[in-house]
Amino acid sequence: MESPFKEDIVRGKVALITGGGSGIGLEISTQFGQHGASIAIMGRRKQVLDSAVSALQSLGIKAVGFMGDVRKQEDAKRVVESTFKHFGRLDILVNAAAGNFLVSAEDLSPNGFKTVMDIDSVGTFTMCYEALKYLKKGGLGRGSSSGGTILNISATLHYTASWYQIHVSAAKAAIDSVTRNLALEWGTDYDIRVNGIAPGPISGTPGMSKLAPDEIDNKSREYMPLYKLGDKWDIAMAALYLTCDSGKYVNGTTLIVDGGLWLSRPRH
Ligand code: HXC
Numbered sequence: 275m276e277s278p279f280k281e282d283i284v285r286g287k288v289a290l291i292t293g294g295g296s297g298i299g300l301e302i303s304t305q306f307g308q309h310g311a312s313i314a315i316m317g318r319r320k321q322v323l324d325s326a327v328s329a330l331q332s333l334g335i336k337a338v339g340f341m342g343d344v345r346k347q348e349d350a351k352r353v354v355e356s357t358f359k360h361f362g363r364l365d366i367l368v369n370a371a372a373g374n375f376l377v378s379a380e381d382l383s384p385n386g387f388k389t390v391m392d393i394d395s396v397g398t399f400t401m402c403y404e405a406l407k408y409l410k411k412g413g414l415g416r417g418s419s420s421g422g423t424i425l426n427i428s429a430t431l432h433y434t435a436s437w438y439q440i441h442v443s444a445a446k447a448a449i450d451s452v453t454r455n456l457a458l459e460w461g462t463d464y465d466i467r468v469n470g471i472a473p474g475p476i477s478g479t480p481g482m483s484k485l486a487p488d489e490i491d492n493k494s495r496e497y498m499p500l501y502k503l504g505d506k507w508d509i510a511m512a513a514l515y516l517t518c519d520s521g522k523y524v525n526g527t528t529l530i531v532d533g534g535l536w537l538s539r540p541r542h
Pocket of ligand 1: 376
């Protein structure tokens with residue numbers, strides 16, 4: 275689908291996207307690249323990274339992949355440093371790396387809970403922490419007093435309660451708090467805007483294949499206000515809005531992009 279944004283809205287910016295090799299992260303990488311940004315993607319799987327970088331480069335996007343696990347602080351530090359060395363700046367950090375599986379609370383081991391907290395919540399904070407000194411130097415253009423911007427991919431699971439998702443709900447709730455607190459502290463101190471996106475069910479993502487095996491197309495449609503799944507494109511457009519100048523007065527918010535789904539109940 276054609277973008278409603280001008281093709282140069284993030285020209286000259288450098289974006290680092292964790293989990294940028296697949297799903298929502300890859301679409302954000304692609305759209306940021308097609309709107310002028312240079313792209314660094316971080317992920318654990320070499321093959322996934324390599325094929326994503328090739329796909330981006332085949333679109334004429336300046337792209338590089340760095341292997342790393344957001345659970346390891348030394349990886350986070352190395353990847354932000356490498357991004358800065360490679361492109362000479364860092365303006366945008368997108369935390370899209372996430373872990374998930376369906377399991378009842380009764381069957382979830384504390385280590386399973388901790389694993390998802392470590393990837394989603396601690397990983398998000400660690401990336402922000404390591405990126406801060408570079409984001410201070412980035413932002414709306416060289417010589418600008420403004421800092422860069424951070425985007426954290428969240429969810430709507432924790433607005434209510436979600437079956438078999440206690441670990442992810444807790445992790446995404448923590449991410450939303452990280453978003454607000456960093457927006458307050460780093461917005462005030464460094465002009466760094468920190469926002470989030472809470473996607474609904476998005477077709478063609480690892481999350482959908484793991485969480486809604488076929489169910490969503492029939493049963494759930496009854497209570498989906500827009501009666502359809504979202505596209506990765508919808509999330510990437512929201513990401514562009516929040517990170518480029520159109521979002522310059524938006525800070526500390528998590529934008530829900532779910533077609534109104536989380537508000538709804540089955541029709542009686
Ligand atoms: C119960 C499980 C489990 C499962 C793992 N564990 N899978 N418990 N059911 N299906 C438990 C293990 O038993 C172990 O605890 C602990 O979790 C760590 O497991 P590992 O396999 O060692 O972890 P690891 O290899 O690091 O893998 C992490 C992962 C994996 C999260 C389990 O799925 C992963 O890496 N996923 C990344 C990709 C991903 O899932 N993307 C989808 C994101 S979708 P014990 O106690 O046995 O040691 C998404 C959407 C959210 O985020 C919102 C949707 C609306």
